[in-house]
Amino acid sequence: CQKNKDLDYDVLIIGAGLSGIYSLYRMRQLGLRTKVLEAGGGVGGTWYWNRYPGARFDSESYSYNFSFSQEVLDEWNWSEHFASQPETLRYCEFVCDKFDLRRDMQFDTRVTAAHFQDDTKSWLVTDENGQKYTSRFVVTCIGILNNYTLPNIPGVLDYKGEAFHTARWPAEQVDFTNKRVAVIGTGATAIQVIQEVSKTVGHLTVFQRTPNWSLPLRNAPLTTEEMDKIRSRYPEIFRKCAESWHCFMHVPDKRSTFDLSPEDREAFWEELYAQRGFAKWMSNFGDINTSKEANALFSEFVANKIRGRVHDPVTAEILIPKCHGFGTKRVPMETRYFEAYNQPNVRLVDVKSNPIECVTESGIRTKDEAFEFDMIVYATGFDAVTGSFTAIDFRGVDGVKLKDRWSEGPRTFLGLFVESFPNMMMVMGPHQMFGNIPRSVEYAASWVARFIEFCRDRGITFAGATRQSVLDWTEHVHTCAVGLLANDVDSWMTGVNKNLAHKQKRIIARYQGPAPGYRKRAEEVVTREYRDLAERFLVQDEWG
Numbered sequence: 001c002q003k004n005k006d007l008d009y010d011v012l013i014i015g016a017g018l019s020g021i022y023s024l025y026r027m028r029q030l031g032l033r034t035k036v037l038e039a040g041g042g043v044g045g046t047w048y049w050n051r052y053p054g055a056r057f058d059s060e061s062y063s064y065n066f067s068f069s070q071e072v073l074d075e076w077n078w079s080e081h082f083a084s085q086p087e088t089l090r091y092c093e094f095v096c097d098k099f100d101l102r103r104d105m106q107f108d109t110r111v112t113a114a115h116f117q118d119d120t121k122s123w124l125v126t127d128e129n130g131q132k133y134t135s136r137f138v139v140t141c142i143g144i145l146n147n148y149t150l151p152n153i154p155g156v157l158d159y160k161g162e163a164f165h166t167a168r169w170p171a172e173q174v175d176f177t178n179k180r181v182a183v184i185g186t187g188a189t190a191i192q193v194i195q196e197v198s199k200t201v202g203h204l205t206v207f208q209r210t211p212n213w214s215l216p217l218r219n220a221p222l223t224t225e226e227m228d229k230i231r232s233r234y235p236e237i238f239r240k241c242a243e244s245w246h247c248f249m250h251v252p253d254k255r256s257t258f259d260l261s262p263e264d265r266e267a268f269w270e271e272l273y274a275q276r277g278f279a280k281w282m283s284n285f286g287d288i289n290t291s292k293e294a295n296a297l298f299s300e301f302v303a304n305k306i307r308g309r310v311h312d313p314v315t316a317e318i319l320i321p322k323c324h325g326f327g328t329k330r331v332p333m334e335t336r337y338f339e340a341y342n343q344p345n346v347r348l349v350d351v352k353s354n355p356i357e358c359v360t361e362s363g364i365r366t367k368d369e370a371f372e373f374d375m376i377v378y379a380t381g382f383d384a385v386t387g388s389f390t391a392i393d394f395r396g397v398d399g400v401k402l403k404d405r406w407s408e409g410p411r412t413f414l415g416l417f418v419e420s421f422p423n424m425m426m427v428m429g430p431h432q433m434f435g436n437i438p439r440s441v442e443y444a445a446s447w448v449a450r451f452i453e454f455c456r457d458r459g460i461t462f463a464g465a466t467r468q469s470v471l472d473w474t475e476h477v478h479t480c481a482v483g484l485l486a487n488d489v490d491s492w493m494t495g496v497n498k499n500l501a502h503k504q505k506r507i508i509a510r511y512q513g514p515a516p517g518y519r520k521r522a523e524e525v526v527t528r529e530y531r532d533l534a535e536r537f538l539v540q541d542e543w544g
């Protein structure tokens with residue numbers, strides 16, 4: 001085993017999004033030699049890449065931001081309840097400047113491989129230029145939605161006009177005036193794009209394969225006084241997030257859908273519908289997530305809202321999901337999305353009844369029609385969750401490939417460790433707390449920092465999850481998923497991406513139990529002094 005001082009770093013962090021930013025902050029506090037390698041030209045991760053028009057939070061800005069620094073909480077003011085991408089990117093930059101984090105970050109450096117070296121008990125990381133880095137620990141902060149996918153439609157590369165995937169939007173302003181624009185997709189991203197582009201576009205054609213249950217965001221600007229009030233409530237906001245199932249500040253209703261008379265239920269849903277953000281989903285009756293009957297009732301409530309907002313009844317019906325219930329996929333939040341279809345210059349094409357045959361040099365050909373476009377926007381999603389990991393050639397002990405380890409779906413310990421991948425921890429890996437992402441990120445990064453500190457203090461240079469701990473946690477994650485309607489539906493959350501041949505089968509990619517339960521188990525591991533990992537500890541006092 002090599003001494004730490006003979007390695008380039010104590011800790012290498014891959015990615016400079018929220019996870020990477022906070023992980024670096026924690027490693028600095030420990031005084032470790034740390035480097036962040038980031039593919040993008042700056043910090044921000046998701047908020048660096050997704051510059052498409054209309055990109056913004058669906059979580060309240062003040063429940064999404066970091067909670068770890070009182071100074072940042074005191075100094076940063078959000079200008080809207082749900083901040084836009086440019087503001088969020090500025091926030092990430094602000095945090096990095098505040099703690100001088102960029103000094104240990106290397107941008108434009110895409111990691112292509114990370115191989116565990118059995119002889120030196122360290123990691124050898126390679127970037128796309130062939131540059132190599134050695135480190136005792138690797139912390140992956142690579143997000144769950146960054147490996148974007150284009151549609152598997154013939155001719156995508158033949159198109160000669162302007163074409164963008166939303167996750168690779170150019171930094172400079174894109175003009176839609178007088179242009180004929182196509183958007184493919186109607187997920188959370190497409191919905192944000194469509195409602196924004198429809199404001200200035202010449203003509204917009206939306207190609208929809210599957211409609212989504214979408215609800216009003218109800219965004220509004222925040223005055224200084226309002227922001228001051230929110231600031232005084234930060235402890236309460238973070239406490240609520242900590243107590244809630246998915247780390248949001250909304251408190252779920254403990255009653256069943258069927259505890260109320262139809263009239264009272266309707267009145268309750270009307271009240272919820274008037275609230276901001278995810279409250280309509282997260283503060284709803286829990287059984288809409290587990291009971292088909294309860295789910296059908298709320299789905300019909302939302303369907304009627306759509307019918308009331310879209311003038312053309314045929315278009316309204318095409319926009320209402322018929323094959324999956326409310327909340328069984330990630331619910332997009334919208335602002336006058338449905339009203340966009342009342343504009344004479346916005347058209348909806350139902351790809352189910354009129355399939356796209358190909359992209360041509362000048363547009364898109366469907367079964368029934370040939371369209372000419374000046375621009376095509378692909379809002380066609382990601383090789384989500386595991387895709388971020390399989391994009392890098394991760395190899396553990398004896399050269400085992402992460403791809404092979406996860407061929408039947410992810411298997412992890414607490415979503416933090418993978419069997420045979422010692423000294424590697426994942427922040428926001430599969431099987432970690434899910435929902436309001438920064439809350440999970442802060443907890444996981446802090447858990448990892450405490451673990452590395454433990455290793456340092458005891459001279460531990462080799463630590464990884466035992467097979468049994470991985471089997472137990474994975475079984476627990478699968479048990480938590482039982483009975484949830486969302487697992488019976490194809491979506492990125494169940495690991496399905498119809499554009500990728502290897503992603504046609506559903507998997508359990510997320511921990512779907514309560515976040516407090518997750519943290520309780522993770523804290524028990526700390527209290528047990530990480531004995532769940534102890535079988536594989538190798539204490540060699542080589543930190544020197």
Ligand code: NA7
Nearest residue numbers: 151152185186187188189190209210330379380381382492
């Ligand atoms: P999503 O939610 O995966 O949505 C992708 C959309 O693109 C969805 O409507 C797809 O239809 C559609 N799509 C993908 N491929 C095709 C092809 N080949 N033809 C037609 N339509 C297609 O990705 P988003 O970026 O919107 O959101 C991902 C998450 O990012 C979001 O949930 C937030 O958490 C942030 P389908 O439903 O597959 O029929």
